[in-house]
Amino acid sequence: MNHSSLPHASRRDVLKTSAAGAAIASSGGAIGAATAAPLAEAAPPRAKVSFKVNGKGQNLELDTRTTLLDALREHLHLTGSKKGCDHGQCGACTVIVNGRRINSCLSLAVMHEGDEVTTIEGLGSPDNLHPMQAAFVKHDGYQCGYCTPGQICSAVSVLEEIHAGVPSHVTQDIAAGPPITVEEMRERMSGNICRCGAYSNIAEAMAEVAGIKA
Amino acid sequence: MKPFTYERAKSPQEAAAKAAAKPGAKFIAGGTNLLDLMKLQIETPTHLIDVNDLGLDKIEEADGGLRIGALVLNTDLAADQRVRKDYGVLSRALLAGASGQLRNKATTAGNLLQRTRCPYFYDTNLPCNKRKPGSGCGALGGYSRQLAVIGTSDACIATHPSDMAVAMRVLDAQVETIDPKGAKRSIPIADFHRLPGDTPQVETALAPGEFITAVTLPAPVGGRHIYRKVRDRASYAFALISVAAVVQEDGSGAIAVGGVAHKPWRVAAADAALVNGAKAASGQLLAGAKTRPDNAFKVPLVERTIAAALAEAKA
Numbered sequence: 086m087n088h089s090s091l092p093h094a095s096r097r098d099v100l101k102t103s104a105a106g107a108a109i110a111s112s113g114g115a116i117g118a119a120t121a122a123p124l125a126e127a128a129p130p131r132a133k134v135s136f137k138v139n140g141k142g143q144n145l146e147l148d149t150r151t152t153l154l155d156a157l158r159e160h161l162h163l164t165g166s167k168k169g170c171d172h173g174q175c176g177a178c179t180v181i182v183n184g185r186r187i188n189s190c191l192s193l194a195v196m197h198e199g200d201e202v203t204t205i206e207g208l209g210s211p212d213n214l215h216p217m218q219a220a221f222v223k224h225d226g227y228q229c230g231y232c233t234p235g236q237i238c239s240a241v242s243v244l245e246e247i248h249a250g251v252p253s254h255v256t257q258d259i260a261a262g263p264p265i266t267v268e269e270m271r272e273r274m275s276g277n278i279c280r281c282g283a284y285s286n287i288a289e290a291m292a293e294v295a296g297i298k299a
Numbered sequence: 300m301k302p303f304t305y306e307r308a309k310s311p312q313e314a315a316a317k318a319a320a321k322p323g324a325k326f327i328a329g330g331t332n333l334l335d336l337m338k339l340q341i342e343t344p345t346h347l348i349d350v351n352d353l354g355l356d357k358i359e360e361a362d363g364g365l366r367i368g369a370l371v372l373n374t375d376l377a378a379d380q381r382v383r384k385d386y387g388v389l390s391r392a393l394l395a396g397a398s399g400q401l402r403n404k405a406t407t408a409g410n411l412l413q414r415t416r417c418p419y420f421y422d423t424n425l426p427c428n429k430r431k432p433g434s435g436c437g438a439l440g441g442y443s444r445q446l447a448v449i450g451t452s453d454a455c456i457a458t459h460p461s462d463m464a465v466a467m468r469v470l471d472a473q474v475e476t477i478d479p480k481g482a483k484r485s486i487p488i489a490d491f492h493r494l495p496g497d498t499p500q501v502e503t504a505l506a507p508g509e510f511i512t513a514v515t516l517p518a519p520v521g522g523r524h525i526y527r528k529v530r531d532r533a534s535y536a537f538a539l540i541s542v543a544a545v546v547q548e549d550g551s552g553a554i555a556v557g558g559v560a561h562k563p564w565r566v567a568a569a570d571a572a573l574v575n576g577a578k579a580a581s582g583q584l585l586a587g588a589k590t591r592p593d594n595a596f597k598v599p600l601v602e603r604t605i606a607a608a609l610a611e612a613k614a
Contacts, residue, residue: 276398
């Protein structure tokens with residue numbers, strides 16, 4: 086069998102193609118519905134929004150219901166950020182907005198006018214890894230990898246939060262501020278679930294980047 | 300989610316007027332609870348009024364205390380040096396709640412207005428008087444481990460999920476609002492959340508369209524500030540019960556308890572009994588408690604957690 090005759094299709098390309106297919110199917114459905122239903126039901130309200138993603142300006146016109154996560158994945162094809170629970174419980178969708186980590190699934194895209202969004206794609210690239218990405222690779226901070234982009238975005242922000250003096254639930258003296266310890270990192274990472282259970286390796290990766298012993 | 304139109308409000312009064320004028324309109328700030336509920340079609344607003352650009356994100360000194368803007372983020376409130384120094388119980392309570400990501404989006408007013416996490420409120424296949432008035436309460440004969448033991452009614456045994464609000468209750472906070480006509484008022488936190496009674500769907504004292512602009516804290520009262528939360532996981536879980544305590548050197552003080560009622564629970568007689576120890580205080584606090592087999596453990600747990608808080612205060 087001559088494999089070279091098969092067109093090369095990455096998983097990302099397949100996702101893009103199937104998303105386009107879904108868009109055609111749904112617009113066909115909307116046209117059909119328009120003949121039978123009132124206009125308001127056929128055309129859900131849309132709104133324009135402009136924000137920067139990984140340093141690049143983006144102008145979108147979206148169904149108002151579109152979450153920031155869906156805008157990133159389905160409209161900008163940045164599929165690094167993952168949809169796990171879609172309810173803010175698992176952290177797989179974590180991105181950094183204006184320097185703070187948030188659950189992109191629990192935020193409407195149209196509410197991010199003028200914001201600066203950083204996703205896993207903006208932290209580093211395969212040829213030029215962010216130190217946290219390199220540390221996750223070195224310490225085997227993942228198994229299946231699905232939660233990893235959210236874990237890494239969160240981990241980068243956690244170290245910044247500790248350096249900025251933001252206290253946590255485990256900070257002994259909240260008036261003084263938090264020490265850089267593994268205990269502090271573990272508490273702050275509780276919004277990122279890993280069902281493979283790579284937690285101890287994630288903690289080691291973070292400790293290395295923070296310059297402490299795990 | 301059901302379709303909705305969206306706009307950004309330009310002033311608090313305009314936001315209030317628009318919310319009152321448009322049926323199906325809701326304010327949105329952080330959105331961390333509202334969007335969760337909209338995805339499940341438990342909340343189905345037809346119009347969202349974004350209130351993030353109103354300049355209500357500052358913490359100012361006022362009347363010897365603090366005035367916390369409605370849009371101050373949970374992270375920023377917990378990290379504020381004045382709060383950490385003089386209202387430690389509030390920082391502690393905020394940091395015991397949610398996750399870092401959620402605290403970076405959740406706001407002060409939104410935290411007060413969050414809905415219950417009762418599983419029967421969340422499951423649209425089951426009856427719930429809060430979600431669908433008059434449909435009945437699935438929790439009454441159901442699984443009630445997380446649910447309320449005091450101040451309940453035959454219509455609802457849901458708990459209020461906030462940690463922040465329990466600390467604000469022990470600190471005697473006030474909720475400042477503006478109504479659609481521009482009239483302002485200040486509601487004591489004790490009167491802000493309601494007990495369920497026959498109308499569990501009405502959760503606060505707010506009138507239609509009335510908009511929260513700030514929460515104020517009175518001048519610092521000193522003492523040891525303690526927040527103890529008991530939950531099924533060490534982090535990122537709702538409270539089974541929680542105790543917010545401000546204890547003075549002579550053993551007097553104030554306590555409020557979370558996870559036991561439809562609102563943060565505080566009783567004057569329990570504050571007065573605090574000098575006599577945890578048993579006396581919790582007896583006053585939970586007098587008349589109505590437990591179920593699944594949540595009867597909450598009564599002794601409150602007493603023991605108050606005991607732990609008092610021990611911490613002495614240490």
